[in-house]
Amino acid sequence: MLPQIRFTLIETSHPGNIGGVARAMKCMNLSSLVLVSPGQFPHPDALTRSAGAENILEQARVCRDVKEAVGDCIFVAGTTARERAIEWPVESPRAAAKMIAAEAANGPVALLFGRERSGLTNEEVDLCNLLIRIPTGPGYSSLNLASAAQILAYELFLAANEEAKRIDPESVAADHHSLDGFYRHLESTLLDLDFVKSKHPTRLMRKLVRLFNRARPTSEEVNILRGILTAAQNAGRRAN
Numbered sequence: 561m562l563p564q565i566r567f568t569l570i571e572t573s574h575p576g577n578i579g580g581v582a583r584a585m586k587c588m589n590l591s592s593l594v595l596v597s598p599g600q601f602p603h604p605d606a607l608t609r610s611a612g613a614e615n616i617l618e619q620a621r622v623c624r625d626v627k628e629a630v631g632d633c634i635f636v637a638g639t640t641a642r643e644r645a646i647e648w649p650v651e652s653p654r655a656a657a658k659m660i661a662a663e664a665a666n667g668p669v670a671l672l673f674g675r676e677r678s679g680l681t682n683e684e685v686d687l688c689n690l691l692i693r694i695p696t697g698p699g700y701s702s703l704n705l706a707s708a709a710q711i712l713a714y715e716l717f718l719a720a721n722e723e724a725k726r727i728d729p730e731s732v733a734a735d736h737h738s739l740d741g742f743y744r745h746l747e748s749t750l751l752d753l754d755f756v757k758s759k760h761p762t763r764l765m766r767k768l769v770r771l772f773n774r775a776r777p778t779s780e781e782v783n784i785l786r787g788i789l790t791a792a793q794n795a796g797r798r799a800n
């Protein structure tokens with residue numbers, strides 16, 4: 561999912577900022593950098609500020625205009641420090657990162673960063689499905705370009721991890737049906753092993769149910785637990 565997310569820097573004037581963005585990206589496992597008409601690139605300042613993320617600079621794609629950069633993207637998000645005159649959907653980095661991580665499972669997504677002095681033009685905003693503003697104190701809202709990129713990169717990294725967990729069947733909590741089967745199996749094992757005497761150990765079972773419901777085991781974990789129960793029942797039978 562993260563390789564599908566393109567950090568797209570528009571007409572960046574300071575090459576050091578390009579390096580700073582590359583470094584921010586590398587720490588957060590992002591690698592796709594696109595530079596739209598950069599002021600000076602390649603440049604030694606970009607290399608210095610990238611501090612170990614040279615590979616991201618080497619692989620960076622340079623385009624002449626934004627439309628070319630986002631042509632194949634299924635979703636475009638623009639970052640902006642400014643309130644815009646026209647109402648546009650604006651999200652926080654956290655909320656936007658969730659949306660972008662979900663979109664990136666289906667195709668390339670561009671994240672636009674504007675010029676140091678003037679940000680994004682209205683035409684560039686018009687390409688966006690969504691705008692993202694990093695909340696700031698009231699007096700000054702303009703972060704350094706690489707600092708803004710770092711915040712977005714971090715939120716995307718967390719959101720992509722969450723998204724990967726969500727779609728990983730091994731991490732999905734077991735459903736009620738399989739938990740119910742496990743609880744009945746547990747109860748019969750406790751009876752078989754004479755751990756409980758009463759035929760309906762309701763109080764104990766409720767406590768155990770509470771314990772397992774708190775842990776929210778996955779299907780795989782329930783299978784392991786049931787395997788242990790079966791082994792205990794077999795050992796109990798052999799001992800009798």
Ligand code: SAH
Nearest residue numbers: 639640641673674679693694702703705708
């Ligand atoms: N004066 C410019 C600020 C440019 S700062 C403006 O009016 O927009 C350079 C870039 O850093 C911005 O275009 C944006 O991509 C990013 N950036 C800086 N501060 C930001 C913030 N508070 N929220 C989102 N992006 C921000």
